[in-house]
Amino acid sequence: MQVNGNFIRRFLKLEAAGGIILMFAAVTAMIFANTPLDKYYQLLIDTPVAAQIGSFEIAKPLLLWINDGLMAVFFFLIGLELKRELLEGELSNKANIILPGIGALGGMLVPALIYVAFNQNDPVALNGWAIPAATDIAFALGILTLLGSRVPVSLKIFLTSLAIFDDIGAILIIAIFYTEKISFVALGIVAFSILVLFILNKRHIESRSIFRFIGVVMWVAMLKSGIHATLAGVILAMFIPIKSHHNPEFSPLKTMEYDLHSAVAYIILPIFAFANAGIRVIGMSADQILHSVPLGIALGLFFGKQLGIFGFVWAAVKMKLVKLPSAFSWQTLYGVAALAGVGFTMSLFIGSLAFEETGINLLFDERLGIIIGSLFAGLVGYFVLRSSLPERESA
Numbered sequence: 001m002q003v004n005g006n007f008i009r010r011f012l013k014l015e016a017a018g019g020i021i022l023m024f025a026a027v028t029a030m031i032f033a034n035t036p037l038d039k040y041y042q043l044l045i046d047t048p049v050a051a052q053i054g055s056f057e058i059a060k061p062l063l064l065w066i067n068d069g070l071m072a073v074f075f076f077l078i079g080l081e082l083k084r085e086l087l088e089g090e091l092s093n094k095a096n097i098i099l100p101g102i103g104a105l106g107g108m109l110v111p112a113l114i115y116v117a118f119n120q121n122d123p124v125a126l127n128g129w130a131i132p133a134a135t136d137i138a139f140a141l142g143i144l145t146l147l148g149s150r151v152p153v154s155l156k157i158f159l160t161s162l163a164i165f166d167d168i169g170a171i172l173i174i175a176i177f178y179t180e181k182i183s184f185v186a187l188g189i190v191a192f193s194i195l196v197l198f199i200l201n202k203r204h205i206e207s208r209s210i211f212r213f214i215g216v217v218m219w220v221a222m223l224k225s226g227i228h229a230t231l232a233g234v235i236l237a238m239f240i241p242i243k244s245h246h247n248p249e250f251s252p253l254k255t256m257e258y259d260l261h262s263a264v265a266y267i268i269l270p271i272f273a274f275a276n277a278g279i280r281v282i283g284m285s286a287d288q289i290l291h292s293v294p295l296g297i298a299l300g301l302f303f304g305k306q307l308g309i310f311g312f313v314w315a316a317v318k319m320k321l322v323k324l325p326s327a328f329s330w331q332t333l334y335g336v337a338a339l340a341g342v343g344f345t346m347s348l349f350i351g352s353l354a355f356e357e358t359g360i361n362l363l364f365d366e367r368l369g370i371i372i373g374s375l376f377a378g379l380v381g382y383f384v385l386r387s388s389l390p391e392r393e394s395a
Contacts, residue, residue, distance in 0.1 A: 018265030022138055022344070023139070025269075025271070026273045026274070029277040032278055034282050041278050045061065045062055046061045049065050058220070070271060073233060073260070073263070073268055074269065075171070076237050078233075078234065078237075080260070083253060085161075097161075098321070100164075102316045102322065103337070104165030107135065107340055108166065108169045111301060111305055111308060115132050116129050118293075119292045125293050128350075130173045130354070131351045131354060132300025132343060133173070134170050135163045135343055136342050140378075143342070144385070155325075155389075158336065159339065167346070174230070178228055178353040179226050186226075189221035211240060219233070272349075273345070273348075276348045276352065279367050288365065288368075294368040297347070298372045301369075302341050304341075306334065306377075308337075309336070309337035314330070335380075335382075335385035335388055335389075336385070338380040339377065342381070343373070343374055351366040
């Protein structure tokens with residue numbers, strides 16, 4: 001099957017291109033937020049949007065439709081990628097799971113601990129402890145692409161696997177820690193939707209329109225349940241069949257994943273970045289810049305990722321639990337660990353759950369810490385890898 005043959009190569013290229021567009025969207029948002037265009041920018045993201053059927057209504061500002069709605073599609077794609085990797089991809093081999101899994105554990109734990117150390121005396125600020133625990137695969141692979149053919153495929157696979165484990169951790173964190181008051185009626189509808197999806201899967205139903213309809217119902221119910229609505233995307237993905245019962249040459253899951261990549265990489269994530277990265281730095285005081293929240297996030301992303309990933313992998317290798325890939329040097333591993341500190345998309349998303357969507361209005365902007373930490377992590381990762389990876393004789 002052609003989709004299967006060159007799938008990883010096309011995936012990596014697409015994510016890299018998406019990272020460049022993502023960066024452009026974020027810079028554009030910053031320009032809007034710091035020029036006279038700011039009032040139009042705020043007017044746009046605060047525009048009230050409502051969907052109503054009879055007495056049932058969903059009314060949110062445009063920003064939350066993007067964060068709750070469009071990002072559900074992003075999480076659906078993550079779920080599809082995760083299922084494919086676990087069943088047929090790199091993560092289906094236990095030997096390929098251990099090394100990035102250990103690195104991801106350290107890369108989530110240490111940044112969170114650094115953030116907590118800076119904010120332990122502020123119970124409100126502690127809501128953001130998970131913000132620096134994420135890695136943005138689109139940006140990270142986009143930076144790797146700048147190094148050209150000298151980057152070995154094994155390094156890309158390691159970074160991608162590391163980011164997938166980060167995504168799993170982020171999904172669990174959102175599900176457990178960033179939930180509101182639970183509505184058991186809505187949760188019952190979610191449970192019923194899952195049961196229907198299970199039956200569809202077992203009866204080998206492959207109609208994408210049916211799965212989409214159930215997914216929308218589950219998303220609305222999840223939205224009303226108090227559990228974050230984007231998780232509906234992950235749950236839906238788990239029930240998409242990876243192999244067709246009717247046509248062995250066809251994969252419903254891979255086809256949906258392939259079809260969604262362009263929309264997510266080139267449209268959804270740039271829209272999310274534009275809507276969430278508009279930080280007004282003009283007139284910002286030193287107290288705001290050095291507040292414990294953005295400071296904890298920046299240091300968590302920059303130092304925490306490096307210390308966590310490199311430290312945990314180094315300890316595991318020295319304890320002979322794993323072996324470092326032949327294409328890696330310790331300097332290369334350090335460069336990858338630094339690059340994983342680019343947490344842009346998922347960090348912004350968790351930050352919106354921790355602060356913006358809770359209605360908390362504090363004297364800080366967590367997005368400043370995310371952008372500063374991600375920027376320096378990306379620069380250090382790039383230059384370390386540039387110096388440690390040899391020029392490749394062949395592409």
